[in-house]
Amino acid sequence: MRIKFWLERLPDALFNNAKLRPKLIISYLVAVFLPLLLTGIFLVLKANRMIEDQTNRTFGVSMQQLLYNMETRLSTYEELANHFYFDTALNTDLQKDYSQSSALEIVTVEEAFIQRVKVLLKFKNDLRAVSIYFLNPTLYNAAPYLAFADKDMAARPSFRQAMASGYKGYWGKTVPVPNGSLYWDVNMKPNAAATRVFSYNRPLEFYSERQPVGLLTLEIKESELYQLLSKESGDKNIFLVEPGGEIITSNVRERLGTALDQPVFQRIAPHSAGEFLWRQADGHYKVMYSQLKNGWKMVYMIPVNRLLEETRDMRNHGLLFILVSMIFSVVLIAIFSNLIMSRMTVLLKRIQRMKNGEIEVGQFVRGNDEIAVLDRSFNQMAEQMKYLIDEVYTLNIKKKEAELTALQSQINPHFLYNTLSTVSWLGRKTGTSKCAKLWRASPRSTAFP
Numbered sequence: 322m323r324i325k326f327w328l329e330r331l332p333d334a335l336f337n338n339a340k341l342r343p344k345l346i347i348s349y350l351v352a353v354f355l356p357l358l359l360t361g362i363f364l365v366l367k368a369n370r371m372i373e374d375q376t377n378r379t380f381g382v383s384m385q386q387l388l389y390n391m392e393t394r395l396s397t398y399e400e401l402a403n404h405f406y407f408d409t410a411l412n413t414d415l416q417k418d419y420s421q422s423s424a425l426e427i428v429t430v431e432e433a434f435i436q437r438v439k440v441l442l443k444f445k446n447d448l449r450a451v452s453i454y455f456l457n458p459t460l461y462n463a464a465p466y467l468a469f470a471d472k473d474m475a476a477r478p479s480f481r482q483a484m485a486s487g488y489k490g491y492w493g494k495t496v497p498v499p500n501g502s503l504y505w506d507v508n509m510k511p512n513a514a515a516t517r518v519f520s521y522n523r524p525l526e527f528y529s530e531r532q533p534v535g536l537l538t539l540e541i542k543e544s545e546l547y548q549l550l551s552k553e554s555g556d557k558n559i560f561l562v563e564p565g566g567e568i569i570t571s572n573v574r575e576r577l578g579t580a581l582d583q584p585v586f587q588r589i590a591p592h593s594a595g596e597f598l599w600r601q602a603d604g605h606y607k608v609m610y611s612q613l614k615n616g617w618k619m620v621y622m623i624p625v626n627r628l629l630e631e632t633r634d635m636r637n638h639g640l641l642f643i644l645v646s647m648i649f650s651v652v653l654i655a656i657f658s659n660l661i662m663s664r665m666t667v668l669l670k671r672i673q674r675m676k677n678g679e680i681e682v683g684q685f686v687r688g689n690d691e692i693a694v695l696d697r698s699f700n701q702m703a704e705q706m707k708y709l710i711d712e713v714y715t716l717n718i719k720k721k722e723a724e725l726t727a728l729q730s731q732i733n734p735h736f737l738y739n740t741l742s743t744v745s746w747l748g749r750k751t752g753t754s755k756c757a758k759l760w761r762a763s764p765r766s767t768a769f770p
Contacts, residue, residue: 349650349654349657349658357643357646357647357650358643358647361639361642361643361646362643364639365635365636365639365640365643368635368639369635369636377607380557380609380621380623381609383553383621384609384611384619384621385611387549387550387553387559387619388611388613388619390549391546391549391561391613391619392613392614394545394546394549395492395521395613395614395615398521398539398541399490399521401441401445401539402490402521402523402537402539405451405453405523405525405537406488406523406525406527406537409527411434411525412525412527412534414430414434415453415455415457415460415525415534415535416457416534417430417457417459418457418459419457419459419460419461420459422459424461427460427461428461430460431460431461431463431466431467434453434466434467435463435466435467438451438466447541447542447545448539448540448541448542449516449518449540449541449542450465450466450538450539450540451466451537451538451539451540452464452465452466452467452468452537452538452540453466453467453468453525453535453536453537453538454468454469454470454474454480454535454536454538455467455468455469455470455534455535456469456470456533456534456535457469457534457535470535470536479493479494480536483522483524483536484524484533484536485524486522486523486524487524487526488523488526490521490522490523490524491521491522491523492519492520492521492522492563492615492616492617493519493520493521493522494519494563494565494567494569495517495518495519495543495567495568495569495570495577495578496517496518496519496578497516497517497578516542516543516544517542517543517544517577517578518540518541518542518543519540519541519543519546519569520538520539520540520541521538521539521541522536522537522538522539523536523537524536524537525537543569543570543577546561546569546570547570547571547572547574550570550571550572551572553572556623556624557621557622557623557624558571558572558573558606558621558622558623559571559572559573559619559620559621559622560573560576560581560619560620560622561617561618561619561620562581562586562589562617562618562619562620563616563617564616564617564618566580566581566583566586566590567579567580567581568580568581569617581620582601584599585599585608585620585622588608589608589610589618589620592610593611593612594610594611594612595609595610596608596609596610598625599622604624604625604626605624605625605626606622606623606624606625607622607623607625608620608621608622608623609621609623664693664696667696668695668696668699671696671699671703672699675703675706681703
C-alpha cells in the first residue's frame with residue numbers, strides 16, 4: 322500500500338508541483354538534447370568504427386605493398402640464379418674430370434668464371450658475393466668464387482637442406498659475415514668489419530642429370546631488404562621472419578638475428594596470413610602477418626594506441642561537439658523559456674493585483690499566441706468587472722443620496738415645528754401670551770400633524 326501511495330504521489334512530486342520554468346527546460350532537454358545526444362553518440366561510434374576499419378585497411382594495403390616489393394626484389398635474385406642454372410658451359414666445366422688437365426687449363430676455366438662474377442658484382446651493389454661450392458674433387462679451390470665442398474661443409478644441416486631444395490632453391494638465414502669470407506665458410510678475422518647477409522642457394526642439377534654437381538650461393542646484403550622497410554612509417558614494428566622464427570630483417574635494428582617473440586611465432590606459424598591482438602609488457606599490439614612465396618613471413622606489429630589515434634581524435638572531437646551543442650542548447654532553452662515565462666509573469670502579476678483589489682485594464686501582452694489571447698480574455702473580464710463594480714458603486718451612491726434627500730425633506734418641517742413648539746412652551750412658562758398665540762396661529766406641518 323505504501324508503494325502504491327508513493328506511485329500515486331510521484332507525478333505531483335516530480336512534475337505537477339514543479340514550477341513552469343524548470344518543467345519547460347526539462348521538457349526541452351528531453352525532447353531536443355536527448356535525441357541530439359543519442360544521435361551524436363551513435364555517429365561518433367559509427368565514425369570511430371569506420372576510421373578504425375579504414376586504418377586497418379590502410380595498414381593492410383601497406384603490408385601488401387611491402388610484400389609485393391619484397392617479392393619483386395627476391396625474384397630478381399632467383400632470376401639471376403637462373404642465368405647460372407641454365408648455363409650449359411658452366412655445367413660442362415663443373416662436371417669435367419681435370420685429373421689429366423694441366424694447371425693452366427684449370428686456372429683458365431676458373432678465371433673465366435671469376436671474371437664473369439666480378440663484372441656482375443660491379444653492377445650489383447646489393448650482392449656481396451656469388452659463389453659455387455662444387456663437388457668435383459679434380460677442380461681447384463678458388464675461394465671465394467669457386468670453393469670445394471669438403472666433408473665438413475657437406476655435413477652441415479643447412480648445406481644438406483640447400484642441396485635438397487631442388488629448382489625452387491633455399492633461402493638461408495642472415496648471419497654476420499666478416500669482409501672477405503663466404504656464407505658457408507665463415508673465417509672470423511681479427512678486427513674485420515662485419516656485415517649481415519642472407520643467401521639464396523640453388524643446387525646446380527642442370528635438368529638432365531638430376532644429380533647436383535654443386536651449389537650456387539648468392540650472398541645478399543640484408544641492408545637491401547631493410548631499405549624497403551625503412552620507407553615505411555615508423556609507427557609500426559616490421560619483421561621479416563624465416564620459417565624457424567629467426568628475424569631476417571626488421572626496422573627494429575636491435576632485433577636482427579634474434580628470434581621472434583615465441584607467443585607471436587606460435588600464433589603465426591600454422592597459418593599463411595591473419596591478424597590478432599597481442600598484449601605484452603611494453604604495450605598492446607595488433608599483429609598482422611602474411612607469407613611470401615619462399616616461406617618467409619612479413620609481420621606487422623602496430624601499437625593499438627597508434628591504431629586508434631585517429632579514432633580517439635574523432636571521439637574527442639565528437640564529444641566536444643556534443644558538449645558545445647549541449648551548452649548552446651541549454652542557453653537557447655533558457656532564452657526561450659525566459660521569453661515565454663516573462664509574458665506569463667506579466668499575466669500572473671495582473672491576476673495577483675486583481676486579487677488584491679487593483680483592477681487594471683489594457684493590453685499588457687503583445688502577440689497572437691495563447692498567452693496573448695489569455696491576456697486579452699483576462700482584460701475583457703477585468704473590464705466587465707470594473708464596469709460592474711462601477712455600476713454597483715454608482716447605484717449605491719445614488720440610493721444613499723435619495724435616502725438622504727428624503728430624510729432631509731422630512732427633517733426640515735419637523736425641525737421648524739419643534740422650534741416653534743419650543744418657543745410656545747417658553748412663552749407659556751414666562752407668561753408671554755403672544756408667543757403662545759403665535760404658535761397656535763401657525764400652520765401645522767403636513768409631515769407631523
